[in-house]
Amino acid sequence: MHIIDKIISNFKNNNTLYIGEKITISQHMIQTAMNAEKTKSSKNLICSCLLHDYGHFIVEDPNVLVRKKLDGKHEDIGYEYLKKFFKKEVVEPIKYHVLAKRYLARNKKYFNFLSDASKTSLKLQGGLLNKKESKDFEKKNYFQNAIKLRKFDEAAKKTGIEVKSIDKYRNLLISKLL
Ligand SMILES: [Fe+2]
Numbered sequence: 001m002h003i004i005d006k007i008i009s010n011f012k013n014n015n016t017l018y019i020g021e022k023i024t025i026s027q028h029m030i031q032t033a034m035n036a037e038k039t040k041s042s043k044n045l046i047c048s049c050l051l052h053d054y055g056h057f058i059v060e061d062p063n064v065l066v067r068k069k070l071d072g073k074h075e076d077i078g079y080e081y082l083k084k085f086f087k088k089e090v091v092e093p094i095k096y097h098v099l100a101k102r103y104l105a106r107n108k109k110y111f112n113f114l115s116d117a118s119k120t121s122l123k124l125q126g127g128l129l130n131k132k133e134s135k136d137f138e139k140k141n142y143f144q145n146a147i148k149l150r151k152f153d154e155a156a157k158k159t160g161i162e163v164k165s166i167d168k169y170r171n172l173l174i175s176k177l178l
Pocket of ligand 1: 052053
């Protein structure tokens, strides 16, 4: 099966609820992309948002992992898989979206805004970045997009809003293939 068809069918077949939330992982990723679209983000960033938790389709059910207090490293798994098919500009922010959370959560207000599940996974992911780690992160290419992705991500856990069909993103996905 072609990679784009495979991705679209994974989105359609996913029924796993996003950790601690009442929406599925597919709905969560599409909401994240819609948030990026609302602020007229670049096509690259919209595509990063759409695929940012794709690693959750590949690894064990994330809810089980959190219950077992394990970190599935979904950002690395998603990145390693997607980089075989998609442009660097799309996959790099995906690789760093957990680091972005560890960076942003140094801010108390941001930390308090996180859901309980997200606070638990933050611990499993290594907790807050220290000063040196934060400075190193700031120097990375795609730092800005990783931060933006993270903010769209946090705001994409709403229930009762209309979520676009994944089919609407087919052309965008095709346009970002290597
Ligand atoms: Fe997410």
